[in-house]
Structures are given as structure tokens and as C-alpha cells.
Amino acid sequence: xxxxxxxESVTIRLSHSDAAGVIFFPNAxxxxxESFERWLEGGGILLREMLEGMLAPTxxxxxxxxxxxxxxxxxxxxxxxxxxxxGETSFTLAWAMELGGRVAIAVRVRRVSVDPASGRAxxxxxxxxxxxxxxxxxxxxxx
Amino acid sequence: xxxxxxxESVTIRLSHSDAAGVIFFPNAxxxxxESFERWLEGGGILLREMLEGMLAPTxxxxxxxxxxxxxxxxxxxxxxxxxxxxGETSFTLAWAMELGGRVAIAVRVRRVSVDPASGRAxxxxxxxxxxxxxxxxxxxxxx
Amino acid sequence: xxxxxxxESVTIRLSHSDAAGVIFFPNAxxxxxESFERWLEGGGILLREMLEGMLAPTxxxxxxxxxxxxxxxxxxxxxxxxxxxxGETSFTLAWAMELGGRVAIAVRVRRVSVDPASGRAxxxxxxxxxxxxxxxxxxxxxx
Amino acid sequence: xxxxxxxESVTIRLSHSDAAGVIFFPNAxxxxxESFERWLEGGGILLREMLEGMLAPTxxxxxxxxxxxxxxxxxxxxxxxxxxxxGETSFTLAWAMELGGRVAIAVRVRRVSVDPASGRAxxxxxxxxxxxxxxxxxxxxxx
Numbered sequence: 081x082x083x084x085x086x087x088e089s090v091t092i093r094l095s096h097s098d099a100a101g102v103i104f105f106p107n108a109x110x111x112x113x114e115s116f117e118r119w120l121e122g123g124g125i126l127l128r129e130m131l132e133g134m135l136a137p138t139x140x141x142x143x144x145x146x147x148x149x150x151x152x153x154x155x156x157x158x159x160x161x162x163x164x165x166x167g168e169t170s171f172t173l174a175w176a177m178e179l180g181g182r183v184a185i186a187v188r189v190r191r192v193s194v195d196p197a198s199g200r201a202x203x204x205x206x207x208x209x210x211x212x213x214x215x216x217x218x219x220x221x222x223x
Numbered sequence: 224x225x226x227x228x229x230x231e232s233v234t235i236r237l238s239h240s241d242a243a244g245v246i247f248f249p250n251a252x253x254x255x256x257e258s259f260e261r262w263l264e265g266g267g268i269l270l271r272e273m274l275e276g277m278l279a280p281t282x283x284x285x286x287x288x289x290x291x292x293x294x295x296x297x298x299x300x301x302x303x304x305x306x307x308x309x310g311e312t313s314f315t316l317a318w319a320m321e322l323g324g325r326v327a328i329a330v331r332v333r334r335v336s337v338d339p340a341s342g343r344a345x346x347x348x349x350x351x352x353x354x355x356x357x358x359x360x361x362x363x364x365x366x
Numbered sequence: 367x368x369x370x371x372x373x374e375s376v377t378i379r380l381s382h383s384d385a386a387g388v389i390f391f392p393n394a395x396x397x398x399x400e401s402f403e404r405w406l407e408g409g410g411i412l413l414r415e416m417l418e419g420m421l422a423p424t425x426x427x428x429x430x431x432x433x434x435x436x437x438x439x440x441x442x443x444x445x446x447x448x449x450x451x452x453g454e455t456s457f458t459l460a461w462a463m464e465l466g467g468r469v470a471i472a473v474r475v476r477r478v479s480v481d482p483a484s485g486r487a488x489x490x491x492x493x494x495x496x497x498x499x500x501x502x503x504x505x506x507x508x509x
Numbered sequence: 510x511x512x513x514x515x516x517e518s519v520t521i522r523l524s525h526s527d528a529a530g531v532i533f534f535p536n537a538x539x540x541x542x543e544s545f546e547r548w549l550e551g552g553g554i555l556l557r558e559m560l561e562g563m564l565a566p567t568x569x570x571x572x573x574x575x576x577x578x579x580x581x582x583x584x585x586x587x588x589x590x591x592x593x594x595x596g597e598t599s600f601t602l603a604w605a606m607e608l609g610g611r612v613a614i615a616v617r618v619r620r621v622s623v624d625p626a627s628g629r630a631x632x633x634x635x636x637x638x639x640x641x642x643x644x645x646x647x648x649x650x651x652x
């Protein structure tokens with residue numbers, strides 16, 4: 081069972097930064113979204129399938145982040161999937177952005193599977209559920 | 224006592240959107256940051272003072288958002304400061320992004336006042352504390 | 367004849383900046399797009415009409431910018447439509463971002479009107495042509 | 510002589526897109542900046558050295574892009590350094606973003622080496638000049 085891509089190295093770029101010299105805080109979520117897309121791909125799912133209506137899209141319903149120490153341009157952070165929560169119609173991914181062995185930014189995003197026509201929550205597609213189960217087994221279970 | 228700018232109308236632009244046709248979720252925080260800067264200005268504080276070291280900068284330590292319904296390009300949302308929390312060294316602003324009378328996106332951001340040299344948390348500057356108190360009195364108290 | 371909104375004041379925000387302390391250069395175009403949308407609105411045209419297929423969309427086919435002096439967070443620039451070029455199927459808007467009376471950034475964007483189904487260039491919609499003519503008369507003619 | 514990283518594959522992400530379903534045009538420059546940073550790294554130069562004043566920073570003075578066909582989320586484009594121009598104090602990089610063998614977006618960016626203190630143009634640092642010469646020899650010479 082493929083657990084997708086659970087860890088990757090990401091270099092902080094000028095485009096992620098702001099005039100305070102650190103990562104512009106909303107960009108923690110931009111990076112999460114990029115890792116999410118690669119995680120999906122690792123599990124054989126393309127975001128494009130969701131955009132084109134072949135797979136139920138999964139809009140974000142909740143997201144949060146905790147910032148523990150400054151992350152600067154040129155820093156190479158390890159983006160690590162730290163935990164997975166699975167519900168009937170939604171799932172949560174918890175990511176740790178690690179710098180020098182400690183968690184610099186912790187990000188948590190909950191997405192819900194929706195029917196493209198009505199916009200109402202529907203059960204998670206089987207392929208996604210399989211990927212989530214494998215990733216949860218390889219990391220940890222969160223609520 | 225000036226409570227800053229507690230409410231404003233914001234039009235969702237193409238730059239805020241993504242291929243799903245709605246606001247790209249990290250941009251809820253980008254909009255919060257822009258309203259935060261205007262709120263500061265309404266209270267006589269310039270972000271630039273923080274960037275240039277004349278006032279303690281206030282990096283974000285926690286942020287979260289809840290998305291209740293899709294927000295699209297052209298939508299005019301009301302960005303309303305809904306609550307203020309004040310601690311010794313940190314403060315929290317809760318914002319409601321309202322669309323058609325209901326809260327489409329709720330955003331909450333906690334910032335901490337830091338010493339620019341050491342990066343350690345320090346007491347909130349008096350001017351900021353005054354603005355926070357006025358804004359809290361005009362909205363509501365949150366933890 | 368309404369010439370749209372030909373000039374506006376824009377404050378540079380943290381979200382526009384990068385770790386070099388100035389506007390992140392691609393954001394000059396993001397600001398152009400926002401002024402473009404407000405210019406359209408001033409002329410009674412909503413970008414949303416283009417996105418929803420009621421009016422031919424106008425994707426960018428060429429853009430360029432010249433940067434003359436640093437623009438920083440907190441700077442209030444005047445975004446001024448400086449010139450308009452009109453072709454059969456495309457149009458060009460030239461903008462001057464002025465700071466302290468001089469042009470800090472000059473931006474030029476050419477958009478082409480396309481048929482949403484085929485993606486092929488088509489004649490500019492009449493309403494847009496009217497707005498362009500009025501704006502050109504109020505500014506200057508460029509190629 | 511190391512010519513840096515002259516070509517790489519880049520997947521278009523949701524973060525690059527807009528509600529028209531294609532890459533948001535300013536993001537062509539964001540992608541250029543990221544490839545520029547990796548090209549520098551391939552040549553042993555870190556952007557951070559410029560940000561921290563150990564190497565003359567190179568702000569953008571001119572940029573332009575031509576868009577030939579739509580680029581969508583999930584598209585894997587080849588970002589290829591197509592040409593290099595070298596002056597006394599400035600240099601130009603021309604990039605081709607290729608999709609399915611044709612150039613979808615052509616980007617050209619001119620950066621100038623400046624003295625961090627005065628902001629005035631200065632001769633290109635030797636290390637950068639060496640990298641530019643090698644890259645020019647491996648691609649083509651542009652003005």
C-alpha cells in the first residue's frame with residue numbers, strides 16, 4: 081500500500097518571504113498545499129482530476145499553523161507529514177516543517193470531500209481513503 | 224480613544240483566487256494581514272515602524288481559519304474585526320469575512336511582540352496596548 | 367463617456383514585499399491586475415462576467431515592467447493609467463506607479479480577447495472597446 | 510566551468526493558478542525567480558549572501574513575458590535557460606517555459622548589481638560573471 085510522499089526537503093525562496101526577512105506567514109499554507117499535491121501524486125491522485133470533476137474536490141474547511149522560530153530565505157526545511165485524521169467526509173493532515181531538527185512551523189489542514197454539483201459533503205472517494213489509511217499507518221493518528 | 228478601522232469592504236480579486244474558482248485558502252490570511260495593517264494605521268501605528276525597528280515587531284505565532292462557504296472573484300466581503308484578546312506579550316485578533324450577511328470565513332491570528340535584537344517576547348508597546356483596548360471595547364473579548 | 371478609474375492610491379503592504387525589503391517584482395503585475403479590475407468596474411464591466419463566460423475573457427499575452435527605484439512597505443504609490451493602445455483583438459494598458467512625483471515602476475500589459483470555447487482571438491467586445499476609447503482619449507495613445 | 514542549473518522540470522500547482530484555470534500571469538515571474546535562485550545555487554551562489562550583504566544584491570530592473578498558450582494546474586513545464594546577456598553592471602536571463610515541446614511562456618529578466626549601501630549600480634561580482642559566462646557559452650548570447 082502506497083503511503084504517498086511523506087517527507088520532502090523544501091528550500092525557502094524569496095517568493096515565500098516578506099520584508100521582515102522571514103517566511104510570510106500565509107505562505108506556510110501555500111507550502112502545505114504544494115506538499116499536499118505531491119503527497120496526492122505519490123498516492124496516484126492528481127489534483128487536476130478534482131479540478132476537472134473526475135474526482136470529488138476537497139476544499140479546505142479549517143486550517144491552522146503554529147510558528148515557533150523564524151524561517152528565512154535559503155533555509156532548507158523538512159516538510160514531514162506528522163499525522164493523519166480520517167472522518168466520514170473529511171480528513172486532516174498535520175505537517176511539521178522542521179529546521180535543524182526542531183519543528184519551526186506546525187501546520188494542520190482539514191479538507192472535506194464535496195459533490196461538485198451541489199457543493200455538499202460526500203463520503204471520501206475510495207482511492208483517497210486508501211491513501212489516507214496507508215499514510216496514517218505510516219505516521220500517526222490525529223483527531 | 225481611537226479603535227482603529229474595525230470594518231471594511233474588500234473585493235475578492237483574480238489574484239486571490241485559484242483554479243477551483245474560489246479564494247485560494249492561504250489568501251484569507253493575506254487579506255487578514257492587509258486589514259491588520261489598515262487597522263494599525265487607523266490607530267496611528269505604521270507597520271513600517273516595526274520593520275524599521277522603531278516599534279517592536281509582532282510576528283505571527285498562531286493563525287487559523289474556518290471556511291463555511293465559497294468566496295469567489297468579484298464577491299464583496301465585509302472584513303469585520305469580531306473580537307480582541309490581549310495578553311502580556313501577545314494579542315489575538317478575530318476577523319469575520321462576511322458575505323451576504325453570514326460569516327463565510329472566520330480568521331484568527333495571534334501575534335507576539337518581540338525584541339528585534341534578541342527575538343524574545345516582550346511586553347506589548349503602550350501605543351499598541353491602547354489601540355487593542357479600544358478595539359476590544361468596541362468589539363468583544365476573546366481569549 | 368466613462369473612462370473608468372484612471373488613477374488611484376495604493377499602499378504597499380507586507381504581502382507585496384520580499385526579504386530584500388522592497389516590492390517582490392512579480393507583484394507589480396499583481397497590483398496592475400487589481401487596478402485593471404477596478405478600471406473595468408469603473409467602466410461597468412465585471413471580471414466575473416469574463417470568468418463566467420458572459421463576456422469574452424482577455425488573457426494576458428505580453429507584459430513588461432521597468433523598475434526605477436525601490437518601493438517599500440508603507441509607500442503610497444499613485445497607480446496611474448498612462449496610455450492605452452487598441453487593436454482589432456487586443457489592447458494594451460500602460461501604467462505608471464508613481465512615488466514622490468516620479469515613476470518608480472512602469473508596467474505595460476497587453477491582453478487579447480478570446481472566444482471561451484476555441485481560445486482563439488476575437489474582436490474586442492463593444493463595451494470594452496468603448497471603455498478603451500474613452501480611457502485613451504483621457505490619457506494617451508500607445509502602440 | 511559550472512554553468513549552473515540550465516533546465517528543470519516544474520509542475521504547475523494550485524498556488525500558481527487563478528480562477529480562469531490557468532497560471533496567474535505574474536506567477537510566471539515567481540517561477541523565474543525560483544529557477545534563478547536554483548541556477549545561482551548550481552553556480553555556487555546563494556541568494557542569502559546577497560540578502561545578508563556578503564555579495565552585491567541584484568534587483569530586477571526590467572522584466573517581460575510572452576504567453577503563447579494556456580498553462581494549467583498539473584502541467585509539467587520544462588523551465589529552460591535559453592539565453593544570457595552580460596553587461597558591465599547588469600545581466601539578462603531569457604527563459605523558455607516549454608509544454609509539450611513548444612514554448613508556452615517566454616520570460617526575460619534583467620537584473621543589475623548594486624552597492625547595498627548606496628543602491629548604485631556596480632560591476633558584476635566576479636563569481637557571478639564567471640557563472641554568467643559559462644551559462645552563456647552553454648546556451649546563447651542575447652542583448
